[in-house]
Every structure is written in C-alpha cells, then in structure tokens.
Amino acid sequence: MMQIELRKVTPDYIEKENWEASQIWEKTVTIHKGEHLHIVAPSGSGKTSLIHFIYGLRKDYSGSVLYDNTDIKKLSTESFSVFRQNKISIIFQDLRLFEDQTVKENIEIKRILDPYHKPEAITEMAKRLGIEKKLNQLAKKCSYGEQQRIAIIRALMQPFDFLLLDEPYSHLDDENRKKAMELIYEECEKRNAAMIFADLKALDFLKNEKIIYL
Amino acid sequence: MPLSYKNIEPLIISENNSFSKWLGYFGLGIGVLLLLVSMQMFVNIQQLLQENNPRKSGEYDFISISKTITNANMGKDNTFTASDLTALKNQPTIQGVAPLISNKFRVRATAGDIIPFSTDLFLESIDNNFIDTVPPTFTWQPGQMVVPIIFSSDFLEMYNVFAPAQGLPQLSPKTISSVNIILECSGPYGTQNFKGNIVALSDRINSLLVPKSFMNWSNFRFMQDTSVHASRVYIKTKDANDPKLISYLEQQNYHLNKEKIKFSRIKSILQNIVSALGVFGILVIALALMLFSFYLQLMIAKSKDNLRLLLTLGYSPNWLAKSVAKTWLPVYLTIIVGALILTEILHLLFMQLSFVNAAHLSFVLNWSVWLTAIFLLSLTLFINLSLVKKELKTIL
Structure with missing residues (x-):
C-alpha cells in the first residue's frame, strides 16, 4: 500500500465551528509510505475517532478514507482483515489486550497471523522495553504502563506499510517513552513504513515529523 | 508457529x-x-x-381371487365372464389378470407300478408369466406324449401327510420329478393316455398346471369346447394391501384368501x-x-x-x-x-x-x-x- 488519503473527512458528531480551524477535518490530507505524521490535538477533539476511521473500525463520518484509491467504506470485513494482517498496524489508546492470556500469548496471537519476526523477537523487544520478566504473566496482572508496552510490541510483530499510534506513551515515563520510540522508529525504517502518531502535545524527541493540528 | x-x-x-x-x-x-x-x-x-x-415377483404381488359362494348364488354359474375380466383389467390397482383355465374332460391319474395310487384329477393352465417357477421344459406341442406338470408344493406337503397312512411312500421335491404319472384323458370325443412329468413345484399357485397349449388342445380334442370358464383368476398388483383394491374386490363379491396376504x-x-x-x-x-x-x-x-x-x-x-x-x-x-x-x-x-x-x-x-x-x-x-x-x- 503506497498511500492513505483523507478526503474531506468529518465526523458526523462534530459541529461546523469546531472543524473550521482544523488541518484535517474537511481537508484533503495524503500520507505516503515512509512519511511520519504527528497529529496534535487536545483531548476530546477527535484523535481516537480519526485513528479509528483510518483503521476502518468506525464509519460515522462524511467524506472518504482511501487506501491507495480504494474507499475503505466499500471494503468487506474479509478484505479488511488482509489489510490488517500485513498493510496497516495499530496501537490502540485503550490497548485492547486479551486480559486472561499471558503477555507472550497476547503478542504471539498477532505474530502468527503473518509472521514478520521470528518468535525470539518477542523476548528481544520485551527486554528492550523492560518487560521480559512479565512475558509469562497474565496481561491483566500487568500495570497500565506495562500493558502499553505489550500493545506496542504486538503492533510491531506484523508486516505493515502504515503504523497508527493513538497516545501510545500516555503511561510511560520519559526513559521508557524514549526506548519505545526508538524501537518503533527502527521497525518503521525496516519496513519503510509511514507512522501516523496522534497525541495531546508535540513530543520533544520526535525527529522530522510533519506536525498537523486537528 | x-x-x-x-x-x-x-x-x-x-x-x-x-x-x-x-x-x-x-x-x-x-x-x-x-x-x-x-x-x-x-x-x-x-x-x-x-x-x-412366493407371491411376490419383483415389485408385484400375485393373488388369487374367486367369486364368493353364498347360499344365494350356490348352484349358479360362478365363473368369471369376459366382462368381469375386462373390468378387473381396467382397475388402476391391478396390473395384470390371468384366469386359471381348467380341464372340461375327465382326467384320471395313476402313478404306475411304483406307487399303487390312482385318482381323478383336475388340471389347470395359466399364463406362464403368472407362474413363479417355469422351467424351459414347460412346453407342449400336439403329438408330444409327455405332458410337463407344475405341481403345487402345498399339495406335495399334503400328500406326504396322508401317504404313510395309506401305505404310500413319502416323496421329496427331488424325487417327485422321477415319478411316472399316467394321465388318462377321456371325453365324448375320445380317450388318450399321456405321460405326466412333474417339472417344477410352485409355491404361488395351488394347482396342477399344464402348458396352455395342452389345455386348449385337449379341451377341444375330448370335449370340442374351448370356451373359457374360469372360477379362479390371478391378479397382478403392486400392493395386495391397497385399501382401494381390497374394497373393490369386496364390492364385487370376490373372495380373496386373506391368509395369503398375511406376509404383506x-x-x-x-x-x-x-x-x-x-x-x-x-x-x-x-x-x-x-x-x-x-x-x-x-x-x-x-x-x-x-x-x-x-x-x-x-x-x-x-x-x-x-x-x-x-x-x-x-x-x-x-x-x-x-x-x-x-x-x-x-x-x-x-x-x-x-x-x-x-x-x-x-x-x-x-x-x-x-x-x-x-x-x-x-x-x-x-x-x-x-x-x-x-x-x-x-x-x-
């Protein structure tokens, strides 16, 4: 997949005066493979909605989201599953883990779908992010910060051209945030993938990001 | 993985x-x-x-019917007329009708020297395709002195029951074919002896069956009469228990051997x-x-x-x-x-x-x-x- 285009996308629930100043709503934005886009917006302005629109989880918007030239509203769930297996990956704000599965199982469930990495990569990444001792622990027994790191590793297990990140570091301290960011950069570079990063404010250690205000 | x-x-x-x-x-x-x-x-x-x-052959049932003899019709002609036969043939539940034609002349049978036995007999004939066991030898042509007979296995059983009491030998289905029977046929137009040979046993038809050609020839030869007066008719049907068939037969006052359809x-x-x-x-x-x-x-x-x-x-x-x-x-x-x-x-x-x-x-x-x-x-x-x-x- 070479590009994602947001063509005059506006959530159904947003009033006109709220999107007039936006650089995304009702505008046409194209994100190409390899680009890094940082979407900055205060809470409640629709960051998560936008990420969900792009990932195809919600359809309550006008305008269209296009993968290359395909309007994703027209995609069947079956063809969407193929995109989600090897074209587009996501780190949810609400993490979405299988609480009764171990950390390792949570990551493995994603890896086996279309393995980009060998199983050993799970331990390596867990080590880098400081959760290697938690691998056999149930996900629900992990702290929120640890769960965030599990969700990051899980998203990096598959091939992708686009990586969506929805406030992925909200519960991480600076040091862990940096480690996670480095890992994500590395993985995106390996795949020459685009990164669409939504957060409350512009983060200081980002590199060459195009910043857009929602 | x-x-x-x-x-x-x-x-x-x-x-x-x-x-x-x-x-x-x-x-x-x-x-x-x-x-x-x-x-x-x-x-x-x-x-x-x-x-x-034994009545069954393929998907068909063969059952025998006769007119019910009551006090009222006793002594009258209770044989099936040509129109009776046509009416039967036209029934949708009946796929075939064959009258049993009996001899009009007198037949006397003796078993030769081996079995000191002699009796008056009746012979009958019916369409071959109504008989359950028809060997290729069951044919007769004028001039032929041996008459093939298909014998009812019920009769054989009956014979074997009373034979010892009469001082007669009991016979197995195999030995019966080797018994020489002399058929003495006589009528106003002549007398002639034939050799009877039992060629098969029938489980279906309780009679002594001879080929139709012999029956026609001999009825004419000894009686000068070839009219058909059948008192028994066999019908071919897909289901002998069909209520329509049974009610039709009852309506016509035809008698049907209920014992015979017990199997069905x-x-x-x-x-x-x-x-x-x-x-x-x-x-x-x-x-x-x-x-x-x-x-x-x-x-x-x-x-x-x-x-x-x-x-x-x-x-x-x-x-x-x-x-x-x-x-x-x-x-x-x-x-x-x-x-x-x-x-x-x-x-x-x-x-x-x-x-x-x-x-x-x-x-x-x-x-x-x-x-x-x-x-x-x-x-x-x-x-x-x-x-x-x-x-x-x-x-x-």
Whole structure:
C-alpha cells in the first residue's frame, strides 16, 4: 500500500465551528509510505475517532478514507482483515489486550497471523522495553504502563506499510517513552513504513515529523 | 508457529455451562443411532419378507381371487365372464389378470407300478408369466406324449401327510420329478393316455398346471369346447394391501384368501413401526441440533469481546467461522461412526435371530445407511458453519 488519503473527512458528531480551524477535518490530507505524521490535538477533539476511521473500525463520518484509491467504506470485513494482517498496524489508546492470556500469548496471537519476526523477537523487544520478566504473566496482572508496552510490541510483530499510534506513551515515563520510540522508529525504517502518531502535545524527541493540528 | 486455531481456542471455548453441550451430544448420538438402525431394519424386513413371499415377483404381488359362494348364488354359474375380466383389467390397482383355465374332460391319474395310487384329477393352465417357477421344459406341442406338470408344493406337503397312512411312500421335491404319472384323458370325443412329468413345484399357485397349449388342445380334442370358464383368476398388483383394491374386490363379491396376504400385512406393520422409530430418530436429531445451536450461540455471546478483538487484529471472519465450526468435526465424526458401529452390531445380532434366514441378508450395512450417515455428518457441519457465520456477523 503506497498511500492513505483523507478526503474531506468529518465526523458526523462534530459541529461546523469546531472543524473550521482544523488541518484535517474537511481537508484533503495524503500520507505516503515512509512519511511520519504527528497529529496534535487536545483531548476530546477527535484523535481516537480519526485513528479509528483510518483503521476502518468506525464509519460515522462524511467524506472518504482511501487506501491507495480504494474507499475503505466499500471494503468487506474479509478484505479488511488482509489489510490488517500485513498493510496497516495499530496501537490502540485503550490497548485492547486479551486480559486472561499471558503477555507472550497476547503478542504471539498477532505474530502468527503473518509472521514478520521470528518468535525470539518477542523476548528481544520485551527486554528492550523492560518487560521480559512479565512475558509469562497474565496481561491483566500487568500495570497500565506495562500493558502499553505489550500493545506496542504486538503492533510491531506484523508486516505493515502504515503504523497508527493513538497516545501510545500516555503511561510511560520519559526513559521508557524514549526506548519505545526508538524501537518503533527502527521497525518503521525496516519496513519503510509511514507512522501516523496522534497525541495531546508535540513530543520533544520526535525527529522530522510533519506536525498537523486537528 | 503456523496460524492455528489452537492458539485462539481458549479465547472462544469456555468450559462453563457445558451441560447443554453434553446433552446435545447425547441426543445427537441417540437420534442418529435410532435413524440408522431403523433404516437398516426396514431394509432387512423388506429383503426377508420378500424372499419368503412366493407371491411376490419383483415389485408385484400375485393373488388369487374367486367369486364368493353364498347360499344365494350356490348352484349358479360362478365363473368369471369376459366382462368381469375386462373390468378387473381396467382397475388402476391391478396390473395384470390371468384366469386359471381348467380341464372340461375327465382326467384320471395313476402313478404306475411304483406307487399303487390312482385318482381323478383336475388340471389347470395359466399364463406362464403368472407362474413363479417355469422351467424351459414347460412346453407342449400336439403329438408330444409327455405332458410337463407344475405341481403345487402345498399339495406335495399334503400328500406326504396322508401317504404313510395309506401305505404310500413319502416323496421329496427331488424325487417327485422321477415319478411316472399316467394321465388318462377321456371325453365324448375320445380317450388318450399321456405321460405326466412333474417339472417344477410352485409355491404361488395351488394347482396342477399344464402348458396352455395342452389345455386348449385337449379341451377341444375330448370335449370340442374351448370356451373359457374360469372360477379362479390371478391378479397382478403392486400392493395386495391397497385399501382401494381390497374394497373393490369386496364390492364385487370376490373372495380373496386373506391368509395369503398375511406376509404383506406383517411386513407393512413391521415397516410402519420401524418407520415411526426412524421419524422419532429424526425428531431427536432435530432437537439435539437445536440444543447444540443454543449452546453455540451462548458460547459465541460469551466470547463476543475476544472474537471482536481477534477480528480487529486482522483475523479473517471466514477463517474464524470455519475454524470454530471445525472444532466439532471430531465430535460429530465420533458420534456418527459410533452409531454406525452400533448399527452394524445390532444388524449382526438381528442376523443371529432364529427366525431370520441370514443367507438372504448381507453382513454389510445397506448403502442407504451409509449415505444417511454421510448426509448427517455434512448436515451437522453445514448447520454449525452457517450458525457460527451468522453469529459472527452480529458481532461485526
């Protein structure tokens, strides 16, 4: 997949005066493979909605989201599953883990779908992010910060051209945030993938990001 | 590790509340067993009673009818007229009619020197295709001195009962063909002796049958009379128990030997019982599948969040539906193969029963039983798959 285009996308629930100043709503934005886009917006302005629109989880918007030239509203769930297996990956704000599965199982469930990495990569990444001792622990027994790191590793297990990140570091301290960011950069570079990063404010250690205000 | 359902199985199958699942399995097992056994027994009864039924030939029944003799019609002409025969032929329930033509001249039989036996006889003839046993030697042409005879096996049995008391030798079906019978035919137009030779025994027709050509020739030769006055008529029908046929015969005051159609009655009663059992089996299967589908719906409802997350992560809905449905393939296979094995065991036990002539039955289950088993397996899998697909759609 070479590009994602947001063509005059506006959530159904947003009033006109709220999107007039936006650089995304009702505008046409194209994100190409390899680009890094940082979407900055205060809470409640629709960051998560936008990420969900792009990932195809919600359809309550006008305008269209296009993968290359395909309007994703027209995609069947079956063809969407193929995109989600090897074209587009996501780190949810609400993490979405299988609480009764171990950390390792949570990551493995994603890896086996279309393995980009060998199983050993799970331990390596867990080590880098400081959760290697938690691998056999149930996900629900992990702290929120640890769960965030599990969700990051899980998203990096598959091939992708686009990586969506929805406030992925909200519960991480600076040091862990940096480690996670480095890992994500590395993985995106390996795949020459685009990164669409939504957060409350512009983060200081980002590199060459195009910043857009929602 | 390749993509396998095993990894995600714990996310979907919960072992709580599996009572309905086990009840479903049990019901399915009982239902399938009932259906398969009743099908096999239906076939067994069909084959056994057909083999034992001399009146039957292929799908047809041959039964003899005569006019009922009452005090009112006694002494009158109670033979079938040509219009009676045409009316019978026109009945939709009757596929063929053949009168038994009897001799009008006098026949006296002696058994030669071996058996000191002599008696007045009656001879009859009928269309060859109404006779159950017609050997190629059952033909006669003018000038031929040997007359082939088809003898009723009931008569042979009767003869063997009174023979010892009369000081006569008892005869086996094999030896009877070697007995020389001298037929003394006489009438106003002459007398002639023939040699009678029993060429076959008939279980179907209680008579002494001679070829039609001999009967026509001799009736004319000795009596100068070839008119047909049959007091007995054989009818060919698809079902001797057809109520329409029976009521028609009763209406016409025709007498039908009820004893003769006893086999058919027993058969139809047994087959009705077995069919009812089969229908009951189908009902049990339907109930079990319903119960099982409730369990499936409950299970999917319980794992709704996990299923939704799997779909969000990129698991294909079709693959998920197929994998979930496939989980029960081993269970269904076990149930159906188990039912087939039990059916085979019951079939073999049935063959051991004293009244069953096992030679007429195959050790292998009937093809229809196999076909039904395969059909049931496909049906259960199909129902499962469409149900899971439907439930997954509600989650999306």
